[in-house]
Amino acid sequence: MKLSEKLPIINKLGLHLRAAAELVKTANKFKSQIFIHHGVQNVNAKSLMGLMTLAAAKGTDLEFAIEGDDAKEAMAAIKALLANKFGEKE
Amino acid sequence: MGEKIYNGIPASGGIAIGPALLYHPQGLSAPRRILRAEETKGEVDRYKEAMAKTRAQISELEAKMKDKLGEEHAAIFQAHQVVLDDPLFMDEIPQAIQTRRLNAEFLLVEALDKFRAVMATLDDSYFRERGGDIQDVGNRLIKNLTGAEKDVLKKLDREVVVIAVDLAPSDTVNMPTDTIKGFCTDVGGRTSHVAIVARSLGLPAVVGMQSLTAEVQDGDMIIVDGNKGLVVVNPLTPTLKQYQRLKESYEAFQKSLEELRALPALTPDNHQVTLAANVEVPQELDEIFRHGAEGIGLFRTEFLFLNREEIPTEEEQYSAYKELATKTGVSPAIVRTLDLGGDKFLSHLNPLNESNPFLGLRAIRLCLKRPDIFKAQLRAILRAAVHGPIKVMFPMISTLAEVRESKILLNLCVQELKREGQVFRSGIEVGAMIEIPSAAVMADLLIQELDFLSIGTNDLIQYTLAVDRVNEAVAYLYDPLHPAILRLIKMTVDACHKAGKWVGICGEMAGDPQFVPLLLGMELDEFSVSVSVIPEIKKVIRMMPFEKSKEIAQAALQMKTSEEVLKLIRDNVPPELKAILF
Numbered sequence: 001m002k003l004s005e006k007l008p009i010i011n012k013l014g015l016h017l018r019a020a021a022e023l024v025k026t027a028n029k030f031k032s033q034i035f036i037h038h039g040v041q042n043v044n045a046k047s048l049m050g051l052m053t054l055a056a057a058k059g060t061d062l063e064f065a066i067e068g069d070d071a072k073e074a075m076a077a078i079k080a081l082l083a084n085k086f087g088e089k090e
Numbered sequence: 091m092g093e094k095i096y097n098g099i100p101a102s103g104g105i106a107i108g109p110a111l112l113y114h115p116q117g118l119s120a121p122r123r124i125l126r127a128e129e130t131k132g133e134v135d136r137y138k139e140a141m142a143k144t145r146a147q148i149s150e151l152e153a154k155m156k157d158k159l160g161e162e163h164a165a166i167f168q169a170h171q172v173v174l175d176d177p178l179f180m181d182e183i184p185q186a187i188q189t190r191r192l193n194a195e196f197l198l199v200e201a202l203d204k205f206r207a208v209m210a211t212l213d214d215s216y217f218r219e220r221g222g223d224i225q226d227v228g229n230r231l232i233k234n235l236t237g238a239e240k241d242v243l244k245k246l247d248r249e250v251v252v253i254a255v256d257l258a259p260s261d262t263v264n265m266p267t268d269t270i271k272g273f274c275t276d277v278g279g280r281t282s283h284v285a286i287v288a289r290s291l292g293l294p295a296v297v298g299m300q301s302l303t304a305e306v307q308d309g310d311m312i313i314v315d316g317n318k319g320l321v322v323v324n325p326l327t328p329t330l331k332q333y334q335r336l337k338e339s340y341e342a343f344q345k346s347l348e349e350l351r352a353l354p355a356l357t358p359d360n361h362q363v364t365l366a367a368n369v370e371v372p373q374e375l376d377e378i379f380r381h382g383a384e385g386i387g388l389f390r391t392e393f394l395f396l397n398r399e400e401i402p403t404e405e406e407q408y409s410a411y412k413e414l415a416t417k418t419g420v421s422p423a424i425v426r427t428l429d430l431g432g433d434k435f436l437s438h439l440n441p442l443n444e445s446n447p448f449l450g451l452r453a454i455r456l457c458l459k460r461p462d463i464f465k466a467q468l469r470a471i472l473r474a475a476v477h478g479p480i481k482v483m484f485p486m487i488s489t490l491a492e493v494r495e496s497k498i499l500l501n502l503c504v505q506e507l508k509r510e511g512q513v514f515r516s517g518i519e520v521g522a523m524i525e526i527p528s529a530a531v532m533a534d535l536l537i538q539e540l541d542f543l544s545i546g547t548n549d550l551i552q553y554t555l556a557v558d559r560v561n562e563a564v565a566y567l568y569d570p571l572h573p574a575i576l577r578l579i580k581m582t583v584d585a586c587h588k589a590g591k592w593v594g595i596c597g598e599m600a601g602d603p604q605f606v607p608l609l610l611g612m613e614l615d616e617f618s619v620s621v622s623v624i625p626e627i628k629k630v631i632r633m634m635p636f637e638k639s640k641e642i643a644q645a646a647l648q649m650k651t652s653e654e655v656l657k658l659i660r661d662n663v664p665p666e667l668k669a670i671l672f
Contacts, residue, residue, distance in 0.1 A: 017223050018165055021172035028175070048169075048176050049224055053208045 001071040006061045007078065011085035014057035017048075019086040024048050026081050032068025034078070045078075093325045094305070099279055099298035100319030102288035102622070104344075105337040106272025107330070110310045110323075111250035112303060113243065113257070123193040123245050130191055134184050137194040140234040145174055147230065166223070173227040193245075195235045202228040243270065251312040255303055262287045262371070272314040274299050274321050279560060288316075290374045292622045296321050347625030351382035355617070355628050357610070361636035364616040365628055366422075368596055372410060375417045377621050382628060386423040387544065387618020388483075388596040389414055391467065392430050401463055407470035415478030422479045424521065424544065424618075425471050427464065427496075429453045429485040448558070453486035458495055468503045475515035483521040483544060488528050493539055523596075525549035530578040534585035543586055544618070547597025551575055570599040571652035576608075580647055583613055594618055604671050606630040607663050608655070611643030633667045 009015055015023070027034045027045040034045035036054065043050030045064070056062055066074050081087075111121060125133055152167035173179070178201055186197045202225060243252065246269040255276045262284070270293065278284050278297035288295035294316030306312070306323055313322040313333045317340070322329060355365035366387030367378045378386065394402045394410055414423055431444070431452035444450035457464035471482050484496050497520060507514045524530050525546035537543055551570055552559060559568035569575070579595070586593035594616030599605055601619035603626050609617070610631060619627055642662050649655045660672045 017169045021169040024172050024175065044177060046177060048173050049178055049205055050176075052224060053205070 001069065002065075002067045003071045003075050004063060004065045005075060005079075006063045007082050009056050009058055009060045009062065009082060011088050012058055012090045013088070014060065015051060015054060015062075017052065019088065020048050020051040022081060022086045023051060023078070026077050027074070029077065030068070030070045030074035032066050032071045032074045034074060035065045037063040037065060093329055094323045096299055096302055096305070096321045096323065098274065098296040098300075098302075098319050098321060099285075100316055101278070101285035101297040102293060102295040103316045103340075104272070104292065104294035105316065105333055105340055106251055106294040106312075106314040107333060107337065108249045108251045108271045108312060110253050110306050110308060110312045111246070112306060112308050113252050113254040121246050121250070122196040122248070124247050125187070125191045125193060127191070130188050133187050133194055137184060137187060137235065140194070140231055141174065141179065143234045144227070144231045145171065147234075148174070148227075170223065170227050173224050174231075179231070195232050198228060198232050198235070246270070251314055253303055253306050253312070257284045257287075265291065265373075267291050267293060272316065274302055274312070274314055276300055276303055286370050286620070289623075290368075290370055290621045291377070344625070347629055348381070350625050350628050350632065351380070353382070353628070353632065355384070355631045357631060357634055357636040357639075359635045359637055361610075363610065363614065363631065364594070365624060365631070366424075366594070366616055366618040367621045367624060368601075368618050369414075369621070372413060374621055375414065378418075378624075379421075381621050381624040383421075383621065383624050385421040386414070386418060387594050387616055389423055389425045391426060391428055395428060395430060401466070404466040404470045407467055408473050411470055411474030411480065412477050415474050415476075415480055418478055420479065422481060424481045424483050426483045426485055426523070427454070427467055427471075428457055431456065448552070454484050454492050454496060455486065458492065458499075461499055464496075464499055465503055465506075468500050469507060469514075472500075472503055472507060472514040472516075472518060473512060475518050476513055480515075481519040481521060481541070483523060483542075485523045485546070486525060486549070487522040487536065488526045490532065490535055490539070493522055493536060497539070524578075524582050525553065525597075527554045527578060530582050533582040534588065537586050537589045537591050540591070542592050542594070543582060544594040544596050544616075545579055545582055545614075547575070547579075547595060547599035550578065550597065551599075554578060569652050570602070570605060571608075571655040573647070573649050573652070573655065576612075576643075576646055576649075576655065579609075579614075580612055580643070587613065592616065601627065603627060603630045604656070604659065607634045607639050607667070607671075608642055608646055608659055610634055610636065611639030611641065611646075613640070613643075630667065630671070633664060633670075635664070638662060638664070 011019060013019065024046055036043050036045050038054050038056065038060070041054060043054060045051065054062070064075065064078060148167050148170045152164045155167060156164040183194060183197050183201065186192065187194055205224060243265055246266070249269055249271050251271055252273040254273065256278060257273065257275060272294040273284065273288060274295065275284050275297045276299050285295060285297055294314045296314055296316055296319050299321060302321060311324050313325050325333065354362055356362045364384050366385040367383035368388040369375065369378070369386050370390050371393045394407055411425060414425070431447045431450060451459065471480060474480060484493065487493055500520065504516050519541040521540055521542040521544055522536060523546045524533060524543050526549070529536060530550065533543060547570060551557070551568060554574055555567055555569065555572060557564050557567040559565045583593050592615040595609060595614050596618035600609060600617045601623045606627055607630070617627060642659060645658055646655045649658060660668065663671065
């Protein structure tokens with residue numbers, strides 16, 4: 001299965017190190033390949049270093065491209081994580 | 091980017107040109123090393139071990155932080171764990187080790203550099219700075235890799251000039267001269283460890299550079315001019331070309347000296363002396379005969395004792411001396427017993443905290459106070475002597491009693507070894523160093539109880555003239571040609587010859603070509619010098635008529651100042667020699 005969806009970063013600090021680490025942890029729960037397209041960049045969501053190079057601040061839309069048997073579950077989990085501001089207060 | 095020239099102290103002659111390797115003994119230098127196919131698996135394992143170690147360290151930090159500041163602050167270390175989980179660290183590096191066959195730390199540094207470059211382009215300063223956390227994890231990993239492998243200098247696959255604050259014996263031991271072309275250190279003087287090792291390995295070196303390590307980047311082009319004590323960083327093309335020419339002509343001259351290798355140290359009027367080598371560390375042994383030495387006039391044993399917590403065992407020393415005997419074969423080798431103050435290797439040996447260590451408990455004095463240390467060394471020497479003609483020599487003798495006591499201990503070792511049924515040589519030749527004025531004055535009595543004497547001019551000058559030559563304020567008084575020194579040398583030589591024994595000289599004075607015509611005339615039987623100057627000294631000896639040198643020596647003993655002595659030498663050597671020396 002192949003899914004693609006744009007999701008906004010809504011927490012105050014954006015995709016900083018701790019948030020990115022949470023995203024990696026979530027992504028790693030799934031077998032699917034998860035890539036993020038942003039502008040000309042295309043990074044692996046399972047790579048913290050890749051995510052850091054996105055420098056995605058609050059308000060950035062990231063396009064998640066997920067491919068694999070559990071793509072649907074992965075997309076749902078990521079969507080929830082972002083909506084939940086990575087577990088942060090603001 | 092213009093060239094920059096820095097001044098230092100010339101420590102070892104010659105010219106080296108090559109890229110800089112900034113060497114931090116505990117630091118993050120990660121030179122590139124190509125692996126053989128069979129090495130890659132081991133390298134991956136080594137990398138994985140470092141990963142595990144890094145993970146454990148971060149967990150520990152996390153726990154500590156949680157204790158101190160609470161969960162929230164500890165979270166950064168959880169993120170650090172996630173950094174380690176990154177495909178880069180988990181998969182890409184191990185894969186690259188296999189496919190590119192390069193060492194782990196180099197690949198890591200390369201990947202981190204790339205990451206840093208991307209981060210640096212980010213507009214958002216917050217994210218730019220966050221790159222530091224990843225760098226931090228990477229550095230920790232590199233540290234764990236290189237910490238387990240301190241000898242980066244030994245595994246280079248390209249030519250470099252080593253730039254360091256200082257180099258310790260543990261750094262210079264087994265330093266490969268095919269990849270290391272020269273070195274520059276921030277600290278040190280002409281007689282510091284680095285300088286001595288550089289000269290013995292024939293590597294150009296400049297020391298006392300103050301803060302060169304702060305000025306140079308890894309990979310900067312460096313010229314080391316060990317003759318003048320200059321270092322050029324990022325030379326412009328004309329400078330580089332000029333130095334390449336200088337290097338060639340210097341090396342051609344050195345090569346012309348090497349042709350003397352197989353020839354004896356014989357004067358034109360057929361007076362022959364023994365030209366031997368001073369050996370500081372065992373790796374010089376392979377170089378000695380290539381340079382045309384006829385034996386070893388001074389085998390220093392301090393390397394066995396330095397940089398360690400425990401005193402080396404008799405067995406350990408035995409294998410070192412056996413290696414010496416085996417490598418020198420039929421050529422004689424003089425092993426000098428320990429010549430250190432206790433403070434140099436074991437702090438608890440020197441509880442006195444001496445205010446004047448050069449006049450304190452060191453060398454033979456320390457050995458006689460600690461017969462356990464001394465006997466282990468003597469036993470090892472006696473046992474190794476069955477493998478080759480090894481002689482033993484005691485340093486820093488100031489009275490006859492010290493000679494007698496040392497010989498009693500040597501005899502005791504012989505008795506012990508005999509009783510234990512060990513293999514050893516009993517009839518070993520025993521000598522002493524003349525490096526204290528009292529010993530030179532008493533040489534006629536000392537030699538009656540010994541087989542030979544060897545004059546150590548460095549200390550003899552220091553003790554006779556009461557000069558610490560490392561002290562810049564008084565270093566100008568350190569003067570090998572001081573008539574008092576010449577008289578003490580002559581006194582020692584005459585005493586030995588009168589007793590029908592031989593006498594050598596093993597200080598740095600003997601390795602200065604300008605002094606050779608004079609020392610030759612003093613009728614010294616053996617010149618023992620550092621390996622790299624052997625060809626040059628031989629060349630001088632082969633050009634200097636013995637009869638003429640005796641005239642120089644005779645006249646020198648009547649001179650009032652060292653300036654007069656130097657002028658005397660200059661005015662009386664043959665013109666072709668004068669052209670080389672003055």
